[in-house]
Amino acid sequence: MPFADRRDAGRRLAAALAHLRDAAPVVLALPRGGVPVAAEVAQALGAPLDLVLVRKIGVPGAEELAMGAVVDGAAPVVVRNDDIIAAARVTPADFDAACARELKEIERRRARYIGTRRRAPIAGRTVVMVDDGIATGATVRAALKAVRARGPKRLVLATPVAPPETVDALTADADTVVCLETPEPFGAIGYFYDDFRQVSDAEVIDLLARHPVPPEG
Secondary structure, X not given: OOEOOHHHHHHHHHHHOHHHHHHOOEEEEOOOOHHHHHHHHHHHHOOOEEEOOEEEEEEOOEEEEEEEEEEOOOOOEEEEOHHHHHHOOOOHHHHXXXXXXXXXXXXXXXXXXXXXXXXXXXXXXXXXXXXXXXXOOHHHHHHHHHHHOOOOOXXXXXXXXXXXXXXXXXXXXXXXXXXXXXXXXXXXXXXXXXXXXXXOHHHHHHHHHHOOOOOOO
């Protein structure tokens, strides 16, 4: 097990990203599991912490299998995994219904986690997007596309663990991908943590409060 828990993974990831401190980066986390990892990175880099509200769209009846992902925004970004959709024989109506459910959960999280909290500026900044691990990459790819549309100067994807083929695929969507471990065979993200307990809403809210976004100017 390479990581004791998400905080340990975050500290080790922060060491690999230390060269970015002088770029005054913004750290974005994928909730909920990515938040404790990203908080350690934000602390080490002296950076504000914010969220990318993204949800995996799971196959009906096999929700852990990603047939796409959706990211919150004025025009939500939807990424489809057409191979999975075809193999699972998911109809357009079923896909749309699953997407609508995930958008509803995104809305809940935005109200609970962010509310009136100041958001981090993205345009023209170095942005480090952090998750606690990546499997297929569908969710992360959607998040990268949404963040890219907001005009960052540089977009860095950082994660403790992911399959090598996923890392290779995501280099098309990020300027740089930093991944500490690329094991084969991969299995599941939780295999690479001693402690991979679920992160609560309360923990997300607490970590965001510890890393506020400062006023501009």
